[in-house]
Every structure is written in C-alpha cells, then in structure tokens.
Amino acid sequence: MTTPTHSTTGRQRRVLVPPPAEAVAPAPPRLPDPPIYRDLMRTWADRGRTLPGRQDPEWTRLAAPWRGPDPLSGSPGPRGGGR
Template sequence: MTPTYSATGRRPRVFVPVPAGVVPPAPQLPDPPIYRELMRTWADRGRTLPGRDDPEWVRLAALPHGLGDFSVPRDPRDDGR
C-alpha cells in the first residue's frame, strides 16, 4: 500500500468549505525560531513578554493596601439626620 503522506511528516491539506456567513479565524502561524529564542532569553532575564501578564506592572498599578476601602462604618446610634 502506498502511503498518502510524504516521508517528511507533512500531511496533504484537505479543503473543507466554510458555511455561508461564517468568517473563519485567521490561521495562527508559529513564531520563527529567532523570535522564540529572543522570547526565551527575555523570559530568562525576567522581562515582560508580549501576550503575557506583567506581575511588576500589576503590582505598581494596584491601589495601595487600604485605599480601596472608602466606606465609613455607620454608627448605629445615628438616626440619619
């Protein structure tokens, strides 16, 4: 029996029509090796990476502890006047 795929492991593409009115998502291509290596280097140095949360920014942008609580406890003896 003759294999239906090449020896390199690439499979033939099969065309499947998309139903009318449906927009298919854009294909996600893998990053080139040079960018993967750059991101690995940045991650090893603790730098911010595209598409990932930055813990330092989250910490700096957060309200200081205690400043987010603006309500004042109500005195039960206060009749509201």
C-alpha cells in the same frame, strides 16, 4: 450595515444593525513564531523581562488599587506626629 428609519418629523435616522453571526469571517489560523522570535522570547524570559502576551507581575502590582499601608512595613514615624 445601516438601515434607514423615519421619525414622525420626517427626519431620517440611520440605525446600526450588526451583520448576522454567520456572515463574520473566522480568524485565520495562527502560525507558530519563527525560531528567531522563540529564541528572543527565551532570552528575555531568562533575564526577567516582560514578554508580549504574558502578564507582568510587577505591572499588575503597581496598577492595582491602593489598599492602605503595607502591614509588614514599619510605621513612618512615632504615633501622634511627634517628629
């Protein structure tokens, strides 16, 4: 919903005014997944695949900010660059 407003120059602007909270319809109730989808999700989970709507630990690790070298890994070469 927009409401017209007037400025001192005579131009007309439109200002977005959100509808009242009670005017927004509630989301419809979620129906359970059909059995074929539950079976498919179970099969994917058993094979270690990423599932819709669930966090993927590998993606979380890969997308995390870099924190420097891994303290448990060995150094890539001798100190001082003497390769």
